Amino acid sequence: MAGRKKSTDANVVAGAGGAAAKPARGRAARRAGEKSTPREKPANVAAMHDSKEVRQREHRARVEEIGHREVYELGDPTLRIHVGDCREVLSKLPEFRRSEVDLVFADPPFNWSRAYDKWDDSMPREDYLKFTREWLDVCVDALRPTGAIWVNIPDDTCAEIVMHLKSRNLAMVNWCIWHYRFGQNTTDRFINSKVHALYFCKGGKRTWNPREVLEMSDRAAIYADPRTQNKADGMPPGMRVPMDVWYGQYWGRIQGNNAERRANHDNQLPEVYLERVIRACSNEGDLVVDPFTGSGTTPVVAHALKRRFIGSEFSVDNARSALARIKAGPVRIGAAIGASTAIFEHRIKDKRRGRAGMFGVDDAAPATP
Ligand SMILES: C[S@@+](CC[C@H](N)C(=O)[O-])C[C@H]1O[C@@H](n2cnc3c(N)ncnc32)[C@H](O)[C@@H]1O
Numbered sequence: 001m002a003g004r005k006k007s008t009d010a011n012v013v014a015g016a017g018g019a020a021a022k023p024a025r026g027r028a029a030r031r032a033g034e035k036s037t038p039r040e041k042p043a044n045v046a047a048m049h050d051s052k053e054v055r056q057r058e059h060r061a062r063v064e065e066i067g068h069r070e071v072y073e074l075g076d077p078t079l080r081i082h083v084g085d086c087r088e089v090l091s092k093l094p095e096f097r098r099s100e101v102d103l104v105f106a107d108p109p110f111n112w113s114r115a116y117d118k119w120d121d122s123m124p125r126e127d128y129l130k131f132t133r134e135w136l137d138v139c140v141d142a143l144r145p146t147g148a149i150w151v152n153i154p155d156d157t158c159a160e161i162v163m164h165l166k167s168r169n170l171a172m173v174n175w176c177i178w179h180y181r182f183g184q185n186t187t188d189r190f191i192n193s194k195v196h197a198l199y200f201c202k203g204g205k206r207t208w209n210p211r212e213v214l215e216m217s218d219r220a221a222i223y224a225d226p227r228t229q230n231k232a233d234g235m236p237p238g239m240r241v242p243m244d245v246w247y248g249q250y251w252g253r254i255q256g257n258n259a260e261r262r263a264n265h266d267n268q269l270p271e272v273y274l275e276r277v278i279r280a281c282s283n284e285g286d287l288v289v290d291p292f293t294g295s296g297t298t299p300v301v302a303h304a305l306k307r308r309f310i311g312s313e314f315s316v317d318n319a320r321s322a323l324a325r326i327k328a329g330p331v332r333i334g335a336a337i338g339a340s341t342a343i344f345e346h347r348i349k350d351k352r353r354g355r356a357g358m359f360g361v362d363d364a365a366p367a368t369p
Helices: 026-031 045-049 052-066 125-142 155-167 218-223 271-281 297-304 316-328
Strands: 005-007 070-074 079-083 101-106 143-153 171-179 194-201 287-290 308-313
Touching: 070 316, 079 297, 079 316, 101 125, 101 271, 125 143, 125 155, 143 155, 143 271, 155 171, 155 194, 194 271, 271 297, 287 297, 297 308, 297 316, 308 316
Parallel strands: 079 308, 101 143, 101 287, 287 308
Antiparallel strands: 005 070, 070 079, 143 194, 171 194
């Protein structure tokens, strides 16, 4: 039923275990006027582990208290967001026990001391790795033989995730990079401008729809090369399957007055990213899962593309906000499909053609000759 909310415990929101004893974080911090920072690793994360026992105790109390108590639902196609720790709430679901999941997209907390509404994002490293292996296992066990899992993860935990997925006998299909051009400035080292987008499958036949996500080839965009109009690979004239480094118009981090931006979320992924993953790796009616729903980027795109969806989210406020976003619908569907991401200007010597090959304003690259 559209918009129906089932609650098995009406008290779940109030005073979610131990939160009162913690410094204001997330929305509370913003209300108190603290500066909100983008999702970038603080200079010295180790220093933030000072009172780790206290924080661990509080965190465990919140997990126990929140448990699995609220579900937000929509129909046509069915969509559910379960409030709680993904490891707890997802593994109990029949769709998980029966391994009926077609596609998992996971954008976990990076353990970078981000001010999530409820989740403690500064675990001791070993605890974070254990948490990572546990949620990965829940998702891998739930995949159909034709299913796939994508994980959005930065440099510092990427290797461990690759190793774990390989140890679970999954096959790597692509190791993509999401490249953005507004990383946090630093002079100490090179500036971060990417996150890894890992694409693994069970190894046999998998769902793959390249024609759903084509982009204009550089050869067509820059040179208008007539050979691109008659392609031997069976793709339409001038088009190609996107490369494994993703950037371009609408692919920047969601910040400022971006039309996609949701209040109180610093970690939103762009809709075009999820659209590419969902279109390429699932079909209408398939079951898509996001264990870390956040602002709802995966479900808003999945629902609009007529996929079924199951998500989990530790923060009840985030889950509610995601549902409101899903009802409002996505703002960029189709915006990047078929576009060019060429980084050079069109080289045909007709000045009137302008910069046909350049990508857009959000993330514009220099026009290197
Ligand atoms: C990086 S954000 C996800 C952002 C999302 N991809 C988007 O575009 O909005 C991670 C989210 O996972 C939630 N979270 C953290 N740990 C969780 C857990 N164990 N189970 C469920 N959700 C969790 C956080 O509250 C946060 O909203």
